[in-house]
Amino acid sequence: MEKYVEALDLVYHYGDIHAVNGISFFVERGEILGFLGPNGAGKSTTIQMLTGQLRPRSGRAEILGSDVWKSQKAVKRRFGVCFEQPNLYEQLTARENLVFFARLYQISGFKPEHFLERVGLGDRMNDRVAKYSKGMKQRLMLARALINTPDVLFLDEPASGLDPVSAEALRNIILEEKQRGAAVVLTTHDMVDADKLSDRVAFINDGKITALDTPYNLKLAHGQKMLSIDLATESGGKETIQLPIEQPSTGDKLRDIFRNRKVLTVHSKEATLEDIFIAITGRGLAG
Amino acid sequence: MNVKTIVTLLGKEYTLLFRNKVFTLFSGALLLVLIGLYHVLPAEIPMEEPAIAVYSEVDAADFFQAWDEGAEAIRYERIPSAEALIDSVQNSEQPAGIIITEKVWQDIMAGRPADVTLYTAPGLADEHVRSMAFILEIVFSEMVFRMQGSTLRIATEEIFIGEDILQNTAPFKDQMIPLLVSLLLVMEVFSLGISLVEEKESRSIKAVLAAPVGMGEFLFAKNFAGISVICGQILIFLAAVGALDSQFPAVVWAILAGAVLTTGISAVLAAFSNDMMSLISKGVFVMIVMAVPLFGVLFPGMLSWWMRVIPTYMLADSLNLLINKGAAFGDVVVQLGVLSVIALAILFAGVICIREKVQCQ
Numbered sequence: 001m002e003k004y005v006e007a008l009d010l011v012y013h014y015g016d017i018h019a020v021n022g023i024s025f026f027v028e029r030g031e032i033l034g035f036l037g038p039n040g041a042g043k044s045t046t047i048q049m050l051t052g053q054l055r056p057r058s059g060r061a062e063i064l065g066s067d068v069w070k071s072q073k074a075v076k077r078r079f080g081v082c083f084e085q086p087n088l089y090e091q092l093t094a095r096e097n098l099v100f101f102a103r104l105y106q107i108s109g110f111k112p113e114h115f116l117e118r119v120g121l122g123d124r125m126n127d128r129v130a131k132y133s134k135g136m137k138q139r140l141m142l143a144r145a146l147i148n149t150p151d152v153l154f155l156d157e158p159a160s161g162l163d164p165v166s167a168e169a170l171r172n173i174i175l176e177e178k179q180r181g182a183a184v185v186l187t188t189h190d191m192v193d194a195d196k197l198s199d200r201v202a203f204i205n206d207g208k209i210t211a212l213d214t215p216y217n218l219k220l221a222h223g224q225k226m227l228s229i230d231l232a233t234e235s236g237g238k239e240t241i242q243l244p245i246e247q248p249s250t251g252d253k254l255r256d257i258f259r260n261r262k263v264l265t266v267h268s269k270e271a272t273l274e275d276i277f278i279a280i281t282g283r284g285l286a287g
Numbered sequence: 288m289n290v291k292t293i294v295t296l297l298g299k300e301y302t303l304l305f306r307n308k309v310f311t312l313f314s315g316a317l318l319l320v321l322i323g324l325y326h327v328l329p330a331e332i333p334m335e336e337p338a339i340a341v342y343s344e345v346d347a348a349d350f351f352q353a354w355d356e357g358a359e360a361i362r363y364e365r366i367p368s369a370e371a372l373i374d375s376v377q378n379s380e381q382p383a384g385i386i387i388t389e390k391v392w393q394d395i396m397a398g399r400p401a402d403v404t405l406y407t408a409p410g411l412a413d414e415h416v417r418s419m420a421f422i423l424e425i426v427f428s429e430m431v432f433r434m435q436g437s438t439l440r441i442a443t444e445e446i447f448i449g450e451d452i453l454q455n456t457a458p459f460k461d462q463m464i465p466l467l468v469s470l471l472l473v474m475e476v477f478s479l480g481i482s483l484v485e486e487k488e489s490r491s492i493k494a495v496l497a498a499p500v501g502m503g504e505f506l507f508a509k510n511f512a513g514i515s516v517i518c519g520q521i522l523i524f525l526a527a528v529g530a531l532d533s534q535f536p537a538v539v540w541a542i543l544a545g546a547v548l549t550t551g552i553s554a555v556l557a558a559f560s561n562d563m564m565s566l567i568s569k570g571v572f573v574m575i576v577m578a579v580p581l582f583g584v585l586f587p588g589m590l591s592w593w594m595r596v597i598p599t600y601m602l603a604d605s606l607n608l609l610i611n612k613g614a615a616f617g618d619v620v621v622q623l624g625v626l627s628v629i630a631l632a633i634l635f636a637g638v639i640c641i642r643e644k645v646q647c648q
Contacts, residue, residue: 051497052497053496074499076498076500081494083494087490087493087494089491090489091302091306100299101498103298105498106291106292106499144494
């Protein structure tokens with residue numbers, strides 16, 4: 001097991017507000033960790049400590065075994081960050097943005113075209129970023145995060161502002177990076193993305209990790225598989241009832257329904273990560 | 288600090304600065320306006336000889352001959368009538384005038400105290416009126432003695448302790464150079480501050496700091512770019528007005544200290560401003576405070592003690608002494624030293640403020 005990212009009892013507070021209160025986790029080589037939590041839960045502060053932007057008040061952040069704060073420059077060469085808010089140089093072209101950052105990483109023989117084509121911006125590489133849409137900026141930021149072929153990728157809401165086709169392309173790039181062996185820390189509100197992409201997910205609430213496991217195990221431990229049945233009513237309307245699949249009485253109830261009522265549709269329904277988050281923390285992810 | 292990183296950051300800074308239309312137009316236009324302004328200002332050395340209008344009711348040829356020969360302290364212009372004299376003074380064509388009446392003439396000739404009325408133009412400063420009256424008393428005494436075949440046995444000698452740098456009176460346009468240079472510096476607070484605020488507002492600073500770049504390298508490049516642009520502008524201005532000949536190293540030191548001061552102030556302002564409007568609102572106040580003492584260099588009479596402690600005064604005064612008064616390096620070294628220390632302290636404060644604010648973003 002190769003730990004590429006490790007948070008060891010991280011603590012950070014802004015004055016009296018405890019943003020991060022003793023968080024510990026790790027991400028292995030070739031693993032995607034979904035980092036889920038509502039706004040203000042402490043996700044961004046944790047990522048800032050892991051990327052050397054904030055010094056932990058206590059605890060340690062490590063990338064590939066090196067202390068992030070103490071060996072900032074060496075560590076920064078090994079990871080890439082895609083921020084939630086666009087933070088590009090808008091008066092430079094997409095090409096110039098990538099070349100500038102490649103020079104900061106001192107990458108020799110850098111070919112910006114390769115990265116821009118990978119995120120679908122090959123034909124707009126000489127346009128100034130100020131002319132880009134939010135989705136295009138998001139894609140350019142992803143390209144920027146990849147220029148140093150990072151061992152660790154921090155992605156903060158990478159699909160934000162993307163159309164469905166671009167979002168799918170982005171998911172493929174993330175999976176390609178995982179295949180290459182990169183460890184990915186994926187911060188997102190999108191439960192579908194988190195579920196599809198993450199090998200494990202961490203729920204963070206009030207500065208603490210409240211659950212950390214694979215989506216499957218979390219659903220197994222905290223969710224219930226349900227049957228959702230739409231029935232026709234006498235007045236011509238529709239009524240929906242839900243039955244837990246794993247209860248012994250469900251079979252008999254189902255038989256009665258089919259015998260006595262007009263059934264419109266039957267669906268099996270798994271608990272979503274959001275349902276589980278609510279079950280564990282008592283609050284929704286949107287808050 | 289990594290040289291390659293700093294060179295890369297500087298390349299980005301210069302590209303962004305010159306792609307910023309506001310900065311480029313503002314800086315270029317300001318430079319052209321100041322160079323143009325210099326060339327249209329008066330090139331003559333202002334001669335402030337006191338003058339007085341005189342009408343005499345009597346033939347006082349001896350008196351005026353004695354005045355021509357002996358009294359250089361004040362020149363006179365003879366007016367043909369009392370009415371013309373009153374009119375010319377009232378219309379401010381002459382600052383002051385006297386009428387030598389028959390009685391005045393008789394008193395002078397008899398050696399009696401003579402009452403001479405001094406007519407002064409509206410708005411003439413009180414100290415001018417008093418000094419003119421004082422000079423006239425001396426002139427009249429001198430005239431009387433000369434007409435009697437003797438002269439006053441009073442001789443004054445001026446001894447300057449050190450070099451008389453005020454002797455090198457400069458034309459008005461040259462006197463304006465330190466003021467214009469300092470104004471150029473003060474105005475650059477805005478364009479540099481805006482560049483920093485944009486970096487903060489767009490959060491691009493976060494992306495740079497997530498790359499292998501230290502905060503020190505980032506701020507060094509930012510400040511170096513700002514300082515070099517300001518220094519470049521001022522050197523172009525000084526070269527265009529031909530003011531680079533005197534004490535070049537000291538002039539460059541003064542400009543460099545001024546550029547550091549400007550960069551530091553813009554960094555402090557940018558740290559506490561969330562957007563361009565917020566920066567401008569704070570910047571206007573700072574600009575007024577910085578600009579007030581500059582006029583004191585041109586009009587020393589209006590200088591108060593508090594103006595002398597504002598760093599821009601030290602800058603403008605040093606430049607004035609070096610460019611217009613022929614001062615040597617040693618004459619300004621203390622003032623420039625103090626200015627440099629203050630400028631570096633403000634720059635340091637600016638760097639700390641930016642660092643703290645970016646971390647809290």
